[in-house]
Amino acid sequence: QQGPPSLQLSPAAKKTIIEQSPPFIRVPEGASIKMTCLLKTEAKEEGVYLMRGRAADEKVTYVSKDGNRPFPNFNGRIEASGPAKNLTITLQQLRQSDSGLYYCLGVMHGADLPAAKGTGTLVIVTGTLCHIDSSGASHTQMKSAGCMLASWLPYVLVSLGLTLISLVGCILPRVNVSMPLLKFLIYFRFGK
Structure with missing residues (x-):
């Protein structure tokens, strides 16, 4: 099975906009969150990465027409629904170590537009949920x-x-x- 395409932003990526929401989420440990990635482009998308880190350097999951492929740190804790152009990603059983800045990264088909980056969602996971x-x-x-x-x-x-x-x-x-x-x-x- 072929792996996800490589991640490289090109100057042509300015033609594609990714609206990402919400901009900020604060939840207790053990909770779940939903993020939405909305791709506005005329290019054909191959899929969407959810990345973490200021430089968007840690892969969380890759979603394409072939399905959701989470990376090891999130395996079994992530769900994706909807088409790549209007994607909802749910992260479950959050840990404090999951705190960080998450980006949607649209991977486009064609050499002139490899990827476009979303605005980001800051996720803060606080202490254990206890009632x-x-x-x-x-x-x-x-x-x-x-x-x-x-x-x-x-x-x-x-x-x-x-x-x-x-x-x-x-x-x-x-x-x-x-x-x-x-x-x-x-x-x-x-x-x-």
Whole structure:
């Protein structure tokens, strides 16, 4: 099977425009994102690369009429839908290491127009997605020590609060308090 064509931008690439959206995405680790590459050209396209890096030097996937061919770092985590001229790419199970600038690169048929580059999408992947429901159960898309710690946090805070209230309740009645308002509050709250 023949590999994807080589990547080279030519001066004639100015005749082709690639609109890429959205320009910026910020998501938690474990989430999915969608990017759209819209090619406006009269030339015949061979396919579209999704590249990563400021110099668009890391290949993410190549989509052509023959299908989607992800590169190793994204194998099993990427889907493509639609024709090459109006392509939607979905990146799944994102990791913090997936953060970066992603470019759509249209590969055109013919020697005079090898490729055109999109405007780019900046993807920021933040810490692990962690949700704690009312029962204190932790639900994650990706297990992590931070999420497990967060599931215990409400219990720890309640325990500390009850301990502090118990200490105040035991110590304050034994303290010689000369202020009338404080005496009243202690009497009202704890009795004699």
